[in-house]
Amino acid sequence: MFNHLIILSEGGGSLPIMDPNQLGLLFWTLFIFLVTWIILGKVAFKPIGKALKSREEGIEKALKSAEQAREEMASLKSENDAILKEAKEERAAIIREAQKVKKGIIDEAKDAAQEEAVKIMQRAEEELTIKREAMMAELRNTSAQLALDIAKRVLERELDGEANQQKYAEDLASNAKLN
């Protein structure tokens, strides 16, 4: 095969790169290549291939889990939003309730206070009435006493003489008649 090539290329002469006597070079090439193949395969290319593969798988896994995490985050967020919304509503409800209660309490208190006030007023009025009446009674008594005293003194002075006594008696009589 090589002889033909040499004839083709050189017209029978020897081309050093096609020398059929160089079978030793063929042997060495085979030997060196096979040894390199075995050594490189064992120490380098197999571990490198495995490392590349595992890294690629790792990256793929990481990407997938990131996607999953993203989805989880999204769902978590919507859940959070829902909870927040619920909480807001609840807060509003509580506030509304509290306002209602507050109003109720205030109203109640107002009512109670009014009632109390009315009661106090009534009592005060009653007491006032009683006191006024007592005072009136006392005033009547005092004024009656006073009138009696005055009348006694007037009588003592007017009925000093006989004539006065007579006159008085007549007056009384006339008054009585009128009554």
Next chain:
Amino acid sequence: MGLMAKKRNTTMRWSLAIMLMSMFSLVLFLVPNGAQAEKNAHHENHHHDANVETASQESHESSTHKDHSSDEHVAHEEGFNAGEMIMHHIGDANAFHIVGDIYIPLPVIIYNKTEGTWFTGLSTEFNIDHHGNSTKEVEGFHMYHGRVLPIDEETTIVDFSITKNVFTMLLASLLLIVIFTTVAKGYRRREGQAPKGIQGFFEPIILFIREQVAKPYLGNKTDAYMPFLLTLFFFIWSLNLLGLIPIFPGSANVTGNIMVTAALALIILVVILLRANKAYWKHILMPDVPLLLYPIVVPIEVIGIFTKPFALMVRLFANIAAGHIIILSLVSLVFIFGNSGESLSGGITGGIVTTAFGLFMNVMELLVAAIQAFIFTNLSAVFIGLAIEDHHEHAEHH
């Protein structure tokens, strides 16, 4: 006014570029003398630091262009022969040429088929001169153009030496093991984390091979073939790149040697034949055609088993060898234009052309180095994919 200034600026930049190129071509001419000067300097001024420094600088300079130093001598003696020089440089060698007659020794292991004996030694035992020829014979062997050959031409040998190409492959293998052990360590240390440093550089390439080269053809069986395809890709790529480095430890034309690509193709053929499923064999031996066509179709299919890896072998070899040949041819221009050192102006012109085109080609080869490694790996994946494909799935696709 502004336009004029811009024009002047451009002119200045061009003249600067031309000046640099001229300087480069001058350096090319001075290399042999420089190398000589270095030797003299070394001999005469052993303790003279400054001189040694210049000498070593020069030696660096000259080692970058080692190709030319020897060729100029060739030129002086018998005229410059670009074809011979190129063939010499893209071939394998038993020693690593640095500059002049300085070589890095490599182990020589040769089986003598005729006598059934083994020869072992170091390539520097041959006392190599600057041509790559031995000045000394050892046990019936000599060196010719960088190759150790038997003196008796009747003797047939098989060269199991650690040659320049084998050395480069060992270096590439070692580099790959060191690099990818580090990368794998990165994955262990930062498990499941983003890549860092060298790991970050290689991960996209590994992923590219897996997603674009392997997966479309191998489908769910990709993982089983990844170590093979990755080793194939990085082995070829690193060898292509090392071949582009012009000095030691690079410069070897490994993947541009058909024996190397033949070995790689052979491995792929074996992988295909070992992993091929029933559907693959049925497709070859009992294709869905009228019985009358069997004498034509079956041989074609059987040949097809071998043409696939054969195409792989030739494609890679031809591309890389062509790249080396083009760059070396461009470098040869300096010597051709310079009339083997006789004409300075011609040499300068050649230097300018060589620098511009050589730079372009080197950058191009950088691209080709990666593309060819990718194509080889890609087609291997395609051929393996065809052999292991589930036939029902195949039918559904069409």
